[in-house]
Amino acid sequence: MAHESFAFSPSALRSLRLQRELLERDERRRALARGSAERRLPPGTPPSPPRRRQVCRDPAVHNALYAGDLRRVQSIFRDEATANVVLETVSEELVWSPEQGLWVLSPRRQHTSALRIAAARGYEDCARHLLLRGAAVDAVVGGRAPLHDSAAAPHPNCARLLLAFGADPNVLSADGSAPLHLCTAPHSLRCAELLLAHGAQVNLGTRDRQVTALHVAARQGLVAHVELYLHHGADPSVRTHQGETPLNAAAAAAERPEDSERFLRVAERLLEAGAEPGAAGRKGHTPLHNACANGHPAMARLLLRHGADATVPNGAGDTPMDCALRAVREYRQQRPEETLTLLLDHGALPAHPKMLRLCCQHPPALEVMLNAYDRVPPTEGWVEAVPPELWEEHQEFYASAVRMAGQPRRLQHLARVAIRRHLGARCCAAVPRLALPPPLRRYLQLPIEGLIS
Template sequence: MSKDTFPFTSTSLRSLRLEQELQDWEDARRALAHRRAMTRDPLPRAPRPPRQQRLQQVRAPPSQVRCRDTAVHNTFMCGDMKGVYAVLKDPAMVNALMETVQEEMLWAPEMAGMWTLSSKAKQTSALRLAAGSGHAGCVEELLFRGAEVNDDPGGNTALHDACVGGHAVCVRLLLSHGADPEGAAADGSAPLHLCTSVQSFQCAELLIAAGADVCVRKRESRLTPLHVAARRGLEAHVELLLRHGADVLATNQEGETPLNAACSAAERPSEAGRYLRVVEKLLGAGADPRTAGRKQHTPLHNACANCCPRIVDVLLRRGAKADVANCAGYTPMDCLLQVVEDYPGQQPEDIARSLLNHGAKPVPPKMLKLCVLSPATLEVMLNSYTCLPPCEWVDSLRTETYEEFRPFLDLVRQRSAQPRSLQHLCRCAVRVRLGSRCFPAVSELDIPNSLRDYLLLSPDGTLR
């Protein structure tokens, strides 16, 4: 062996080869960056020949690369930059169409009503995969190499995916490279419609700063971003949209306002607080609590159906009608009684009191059975009658239910169909006289708190 040579192992040779390829790749990137930096404005176009002298040039569109390799998909989804550099050695991969095939169970009525395993192809792009996963470095590299920022394979653009994930850095990059802040997805959603999480607040700010219309509507449902934010209970989003001119009175295809959307979505007791704050912001911006949808369902109907005492109280104080019926003939009190069994621990008696103190009529006696799991609610309802109605339904209750609430149910059975005290009759007379003004009028009276609570049907466990 010559003294001028040095023995290399196969591992050493491969390491040197990879190092040389990486160095060549960096040199190419630097050269490309230098050429872009040194590019000047193009010279003005030469004058075009007269129309009759022009020759029509027809160019075939370049064929688009399709990639079904899941390893390549995962490279962009995981933000593996070394893998990204390796894939992008082929410039055509920048805007390649990424295709995935998934097996899904589909219902096939034509096959005697059987579930069949069917292959469904979905399309996306490298830019969408990176933006949807929040890998800003990968997004920047793809944009630097000429990725089409508004390309929408599969129906969404990269900006839509970044907003869904709440990735503000990716949103900023895409907007700075010309992404359309109002571009519609296949389902008609604008990027603002897809800011549906707390993490997406900064994304919404960037979109609005880029000129996105805060009153943009979804194509079919006619939903505005304010509808979506209110339904999600996003306080900061609602405040941001209202501050930039969102229409608080806008109605969707069903005729519902953002206020109705917020009241209908407040289903979980743990989320009632933030939905209450959203409702207060909407009312403060001019929302009308009496606006009903096509089925004549008002925000008060929805709040009662979700058993939200504080929201019901706010709506009634802002002018909601306690005795209005929807297209099925149900009043807000009817909606409440239908869910008392589902929310016995959510103070349904407070909602019943608020409705009765703002003009709601006493319910038919046959509906009192629906309140049995909430004795306080049953007491409030019974105290709205001048005479205690017959309560034969007590005898039909299950033994375990009766035993659980025996003290009060024994009192109901004992007083069933019996006349009430003169004190109670006076209370009823005052309430009838005041009507829907009962709550504000009694609240202003200079009387002891105990008497005020008595007039406003505060439960005390007795039936006098």
């Protein structure tokens, strides 16, 4: 509480003092009880095993906690034993029975604690009462500790209370996650700040996969969380067991067009912090592979500007160009022709003619690809895949592509192809600086004209 910036009122100070005195009195009582029990034991007697926790299945007790009824909670949980009781619920779920060859209802038991319920629902007064009655602040019941639930909810008021009572900010759940890994929503930022202020390890990975909080924030597109973690020393180059960096996670998760802007900002922050733009993750995918597969031209432009390789293959042998072509049909509203032009400007080779089938239903993308060849490839591989209504809508373009198939292109186009091949990956930077009239410079950049000539 020394980190808080507000002044305590006299009543708040008195309440804190009374709470401290009550805790000290309870601790002295437990110490005296332990000492008395030890004195009654004969010398050399081994300590008795810890008592098994009691299990409560009473719906009335559950309802009092889930409703946040402080008076009933106070009347039920009066001492350490009741405050640490295990609450069990039983629900029926469908499971496959191989013996019977059908789906059957099977009871499923779930365990939790009173403190977990209060923390998960933001019942600060109930949580405080349970803690004052001796509830174990770090007890992992049913797979989680109370701090996990308050961070996941999120409820910063309960997180602050638990931390004030000594909760471990790095306590691990049954699946090996720390509370910081569960800050997955934009409004969990305050919980993340509290955890870090009380000693949470920002680079701590989950037990099995070694996913850090920065991976989680990047995968969720949480710009403020990413900035917070980087400010506290998060490593942007740390890898999971599958080899993925936070930048891989951000590029792979940017699937929906409406989320593209925030994932772009996450990628910008990571690259500014030193993230490797070409780090290959799961299945050899680089961030550029993922950006192209998700139809995200702004992300692709950012990665290429920071040095991503437009020609590197992934584990299956696919280049970013292959990924971009496969995404044309799904992301045709996201101007996939921009991504194709970007890749060509950074040294990517034209795709194999068989790949033209993937972009033939989006004329601007098909035009960019056809203009990357010095001679239009045969049309048999893609022309039959164009729907009749689309052909009718863009008849002039498709007719020109079919007419020029296998025919020599204009000298102007051949010069364009030769210059671009000579410049290779330098096209993007060199073409705008060439001492040429603006129309010629624009022609070298593969503009969309609606015709193949």
